[in-house]
Amino acid sequence: MSTLETQKKTQAAVGFFDRSIRRKRNGIIKKWAGMTLLIGVFMLALLSLFWGVLSRTYQNLPVLGVIVVDFDSPTHEAALIGPAVLRAAESRNNLRPPRLGYIVKPPDEYPDGEMQVRRVVYEQEHWAAISITRNATGRLEDALRSGDESFDPDSLAEIVFAEARDESVTRNYLLPYLDDLKSEVVRGFSEVWIPKAVRDEGLRRNMVRVPLAVNPGFGFRMVNLRPFDVPVAIPAVSVGLLCIPPSPSPAV
């Protein structure tokens, strides 16, 4: 028998379930099962962290603090805009979660006005802030009385937030709930403002020239202090959530 023939014989092909390779086959199956188990345990462990992070999301939403600073009321004896916002924010606080946590702050705490409020959000003391401009009600009445066609309803109040602080929290939780608040505020305001404007001769005269000063009357300028607009960074920040310990919750 030549060497070549011997080689052919020893290398004859056999099936995976052939008896002659039973020990080898069992070894392979054991290794495969062990590795699969290891991967499974590893994935479940990591996913559990993710589930844990998200399991109490709605109950925890009130920790997302939004301060409300009314610079309007102290400057006008019959202010309407500031009180309308405060009423809506306080009524939201009485709802069961999911809701945001609104914190009404006295305007004297921010002597530098809206810029100082923006700074508080920029420095991440609170997740968002709503400020109502000084004498917003007076400005609205003036615009309607004088028929000021350049009147911009969104110049009377602003909502400040910093999207890049956490883009998924901002987009999934903060902004949708703030939108709800906005509609509630504007609805509540129309109920007091439109009857007042219709009854007052001075206000009624120019309604046709400045319809926006009647409805909506005022709106909110959305100020995003740190936009997050680099989609390619999303994998890094969202996977990073698995490893970064939660930051201490802001004061409610």
Ligand SMILES: *[C@@H]1O[C@H](CO)[C@@H](O)[C@H](O)[C@H]1NC(C)=O
């Ligand atoms: C607020 O606006 C009204 C109407 O323009 C004006 O009469 C009043 O003096 C203003 N108040 C302050 C504190 O600026």
